[in-house]
Amino acid sequence: MIGERGAKAGGLVLLVAAAVAFPLAFPDPAVTNYGVFAMIFVTAASAWNVFSGYSGYISLGHAVFFGSGAYAMGIAARDWNITGAAVFELLPLCAAVGAAIAVPFGLIALRVRRHTFIVITIAIFFIFQLMAFNFSFTGGSAGLSSPFLTWQESVYDTRFYYIALACAAGAVALSWLVRRSSFGLRLRAIRDDEDRASGLGVRAMRVKLSAFAASAGLTATIGAVWFYYVNQVQPQTGFDPLFDLTVVLMTFLGGYGTIAGPVLGALLVEPGTLWLNTQPQLAGASEIVLGVVFLVVVLFVPRGIIPTGGEWIRRLR
Amino acid sequence: MVREIYQAVADGILVGGVYALMAVGLTLIFGVLDIINIAQGVLVVLGGYLSYSLSTRAHIDLFAGLLITIPAMFALGVVVHWAFIRRLRGAERTSMTLLVTYAVALIVEGVLYKIYGANNVQLSAPYTTASLHVAGFYLPWIYVYGFLLAVALVAAVYLLLYRSRFGRSVRATMANETAARLVGIDTGRVGALTFGIGVAVTAAGGMVFGATNAFNANSGYDLISRLLAIVILGGLGSIAGALAASVFMITLESVVTIWYPTWAIAVFYAALVGVLVIRPRGFFGRKEVRAQ
């Protein structure tokens, strides 16, 4: 009995140690760069899973929060003339912007379910992308660029890596907290049978909306970090339709509705896609590869690696 | 100004007819199989490219080429259904089918990009540049022909559904799959054929779309988002709803374009959001009943 818990705790410690040591072990900035993006997507996928994985409402509109976080950071830093590392004090503000957008968004979209919900989130996503294109305070199609950060090239990637790692740790902690709370239990009851849960006194709208807002806040935070890392945001990169689909793929690959699933999925998919994009002989074919990976996942590990693997291990014993 | 509005409405109805054709395929697939086919947009683009190759390489007329492309796309639809869609079962089916059809979209898009590159192309024929002038209005022939084609094909789908044995099986499956299976309908076959038909209409839709718009492998995303908005607004699974919503949405967009060209597409999506706030099931949507 100690076995399983002990193994889990041990594994967790090892994982954290490996994550912390990663940039020290591979000091090459090009490698660290992969690490930063991986951590950004660990955060994004975990955040998405906290809402969609637990509630069963598949959101394809989380890019709204990612982009809003990036733009909130960019606009605040620009208008208040904030430069240097002080910009990171704006992160809570970005989270609040994401959560605040999620409330009206959710009040509209969470009235409908399944496919209709999915399409509503896509529609709202496009409205946001268009606003970013057309308003002047968002910089139009040129977007925004970040004020110069005076970090030396040698430490730039490493510092961002640790910032993103902290966000990822926060996201995993949130998944874990929600998962074991009675709030999370209600959320997962909604996923199984929302009407029955309401009939047992679960205030479904309130529960869904809270999860949506929490997930949005986290997504906005990592969007802001991403913006600072890549130094710029345009409407089609901040509000990127592929963002949601990538996050969905990561989560399903690892294990939908589990804590470790989105983490594992992001760690596999993000470096994988980055690497594919650097291969000259695969120029333009990365989409095909991604599509094939999708199909393989759905047809052969439909429940994701973590649940399927767990079953295999149980069967071996 | 009044003239411009009339012109915009006329354009909206003509273009809306073509969207209706593509949307009917989407809503039919949804109604029978309970899935959203994300690949519908990119398949329209594929249909456009097929017509493009036939007309530039083999010098086959755009409309005559449909005799080849429609069966080809039908076959593709049946294959996709057979290879992937029918295998999906269980609690996570909604999201799984979303992933599968999206994967198909990615692969098709990637292949098209490999073959045709990133440059925009547009289909051309004598009737794509000439226009019909009636009562001082200016209607490009391709819009008129495209509209007529769309009307004919939608009517054909309608007749197939409401006047044939196969159509009866399809409608029975849409109403209640379990019951349909119990009375001996081969719902697997119905699903495959429906997916085939739903995809086949994109051949025609893609041809008209490609003749009225410059497009490349990427154009599918814009299309699918509009089509999804249309079928949701019309009520998922409702053919009449898809027709009404296509004409309504495209006309709305084309009228708004007169004053606010940059905001037109936002109005398009805002209309969807607005309608769903008032009627969560769209114009003609059925209630998802859950007995006992």
Next chain:
Amino acid sequence: MTALLRADGIRKAYGGVQALGGVTVEVAEGTVAGLIGPNGSGKTTLFNVITGYERPDAGRVFLGGTEITNARPGTVFAAGIGRTFQLTRIFARLTVEENMLVAGRRKRGHDRRRARELLEFVGLERHAGLPAGSLSYGQRKLLELGYVLVADPAVVLLDEPAGGVNPTLVTHIADRIRQLNANGTTFLIVEHNMEFVMGLCSTITVLASGEVTASGPPDVIRSDRRVLDAYLGADLEEDPDTDADGPGAPDGGGGDGETGDAADGS
């Protein structure tokens, strides 16, 4: 005896089909009442109206002295009416123990303790950690009963608790109902298994085509001519008018043994 639950003149039609044509049913506090009638006579519809899952076209529902007509299901539940469904509705991907906690609203520790007790009470404690979706049909019925009880409802409505359940479990379920009733819980039970109903209920109401045709204690019902004609005369295992079930659907244990669809409403 005061009526704890009272449904008064309930009418409900679906399109042209009249499911309930002015039904009045009373359940006295502390009793176990039965509701019987052929398939399609409106029993489940009455449950749906009482618990807020459907709105009546006319009529009113009272719990104690308060009117709860048209209240939402969650409100009705909070007011003290728990129910189960004919096709059980459990949370398939939650564990059995987690299912027991969905309805809880008090302190976490209290709910957990109560959930444990009730799991033992319905005999599912050995399955606490399993996903509820892996339970057998009869065990699901027990689980649904169990998780409803966590909130200590004053009245529990059971829709075919014995339908499709093996005989040993049926006895077990009947025992549990008796025990709960002895502790003060009031029941209204829909059931096709006559032995079960007659043995358990102190009053029985008979519905046919959405109308009450008789009501009274079991022995009166048993000998009532109209009831015999409408219901009991026919072989209980095979009701004469089952056309609602579709052609050729084999009907094993009087209810429907369909188990698969409980989990697909994501």
